[in-house]
Amino acid sequence: AAATTADGTTTDAPPTLPTDRRTGCPFDPPAGLTALSDTPMRRLRYADGHVGRLVTGHAAARAVLADPRFSSRYELLHLPVSMAGMSGELPPAPVGDIIGLDAPEHSRYRRLLTGRFTVRRMRRLTERAEQLTSECLDAMEQAGPTVDLVEAFARPVPALMICELLGVPYAERDRFQSQVAILFDQTVGEGPKGEAYTALLQYLEELVLAKRAEPTDDLLSDLTSADLTDEELAGIGGLLLAAGLDTTMNMLGLGVFALFSNPDQLDALRADPGLAGQTAEELLRYLSVADPLLRSALEDVEVEGELIRAGETVTVSVQAANRDPRRFPDPDRLDIHRRATGHLAFGHGAHQCLGQQLARVEMAVALPALFARFPTLRLAVPPREVPLRDRANIYGVVSLPVTWDKE
Numbered sequence: 124a125a126a127t128t129a130d131g132t133t134t135d136a137p138p139t140l141p142t143d144r145r146t147g148c149p150f151d152p153p154a155g156l157t158a159l160s161d162t163p164m165r166r167l168r169y170a171d172g173h174v175g176r177l178v179t180g181h182a183a184a185r186a187v188l189a190d191p192r193f194s195s196r197y198e199l200l201h202l203p204v205s206m207a208g209m210s211g212e213l214p215p216a217p218v219g220d221i222i223g224l225d226a227p228e229h230s231r232y233r234r235l236l237t238g239r240f241t242v243r244r245m246r247r248l249t250e251r252a253e254q255l256t257s258e259c260l261d262a263m264e265q266a267g268p269t270v271d272l273v274e275a276f277a278r279p280v281p282a283l284m285i286c287e288l289l290g291v292p293y294a295e296r297d298r299f300q301s302q303v304a305i306l307f308d309q310t311v312g313e314g315p316k317g318e319a320y321t322a323l324l325q326y327l328e329e330l331v332l333a334k335r336a337e338p339t340d341d342l343l344s345d346l347t348s349a350d351l352t353d354e355e356l357a358g359i360g361g362l363l364l365a366a367g368l369d370t371t372m373n374m375l376g377l378g379v380f381a382l383f384s385n386p387d388q389l390d391a392l393r394a395d396p397g398l399a400g401q402t403a404e405e406l407l408r409y410l411s412v413a414d415p416l417l418r419s420a421l422e423d424v425e426v427e428g429e430l431i432r433a434g435e436t437v438t439v440s441v442q443a444a445n446r447d448p449r450r451f452p453d454p455d456r457l458d459i460h461r462r463a464t465g466h467l468a469f470g471h472g473a474h475q476c477l478g479q480q481l482a483r484v485e486m487a488v489a490l491p492a493l494f495a496r497f498p499t500l501r502l503a504v505p506p507r508e509v510p511l512r513d514r515a516n517i518y519g520v521v522s523l524p525v526t527w528d529k530e
């Protein structure tokens with residue numbers, strides 16, 4: 124088959140993005156994704172026939188993500204696999220969705236937000252994380268000794284935490300949780316996705332009006348003092364809610380599954396809960412659930428000696444970069460004793476995850492608390508029967524049936 128490159132020439136069609144995880148270990152990148160790790164970059168055929176790049180090397184991935192000559196604007200991107208029936212020509216980012224903006228628009232919003240993710244606020248959230256986790260574990264104990272860990276633990280812990288941060292009533296979670304799940308589901312079409320987004324925004328607009336009328340001690344109220352319209356504020360609230368829910372949920376669910384599958388690592392964590400922070404970092408590297416990240420070259424750019432042409436879409440495979448043996452020795456091993464810092468699971472550069480401190484706190488508090496409460500916690504089904512979320516933007520488990528011995 125032939126394909127057309129960004130400068131209009133025709134070439135032999137390069138391969139498409141490997142996505143099949145059904146063979147092999149559920150924690151490893153799809154077969155074929157890291158196989159060429161000697162070459163940090165290769166040509167990639169996109170869903171609409173566009174020929175761009177796939178970046179799998181750690182250094183090249185960092186270089187692309189740090190370089191403002193690569194744009195994040197949705198309307199410039201081609202999609203490596205079609206999502207919601209779309210493969211390219213995406214609409215521009217809706218108001219408040221700063222992930223799809225470039226400087227200077229992006230920088231303005233970003234400054235407003237980083238100034239409000241304060242040390243004091245994060246410290247208070249850590250204390251709340253302990254309390255909220257403990258309440259979830261109480262409920263789980265009541266429901267047990269066999270539960271779906273996603274519903275009992277991995278979903279509620281991040282939901283409670285993001286509600287606490289933003290000042291969203293957890294009791295109103297029915298008004299946002301299912302909408303967020305739809306937004307991250309690749310199998311849902313454009314129509315229902317649009318409806319879910321509208322419903323999410325409507326909920327946030329109501330909330331913004333309530334906070335403006337009667338500010339409380341939370342991030343959303345705090346943001347009402349910034350120079351932002353109601354529409355911008357609702358959009359930013361929607362982004363924070365969406366970005367903070369499914370990502371952390373999948374890190375917790377898939378993270379516990381990965382620890383079950385590496386019993387020596389789980390034993391080490393159980394023996395020394397002081398390893399929790401390091402374990403969270405290594406799980407972030409090893410699992411890389413938010414993947415891939417897309418950019419579009421605004422001009423010709425040379426990366427690691429290769430010329431990327433203006434107009435080419437670059438797919439940065441975080442999973443592959445985080446398994447680059449030149450950066451992380453023996454990369455396919457989950458090793459909670461390694462120094463996994465420097466991984467790209469939260470991205471890199473201007474768009475690096477705003478919620479990373481919160482996500483780290485949630486994982487470092489929740490994982491040891493779970494294993495301390497249930498010392499005999501284990502899978503209730505054979506590992507191959509655990510359903511994987513392989514058609515979602517964020518990778519993870521659909522459910523994780525677990526059981527424990529009652530005293």
Ligand code: HEM
Pocket residue numbers: 195221222223233285362363364366367368370371374412413416417467468469470471473474475476477478479481482
């Ligand atoms: C951006 C991953 C949790 C809020 C990002 C990006 C990644 C990421 C990879 C960069 C996207 C890009 O460059 O295109 C994760 C993972 C999480 C997590 C793996 C959980 C373990 C959170 C939480 C929040 C959050 C809890 C909210 C408090 C955001 C926001 C952005 C972002 C607002 C956009 C920043 C910008 O465009 O400037 N995240 N995230 N994330 N994340 Fe997270």
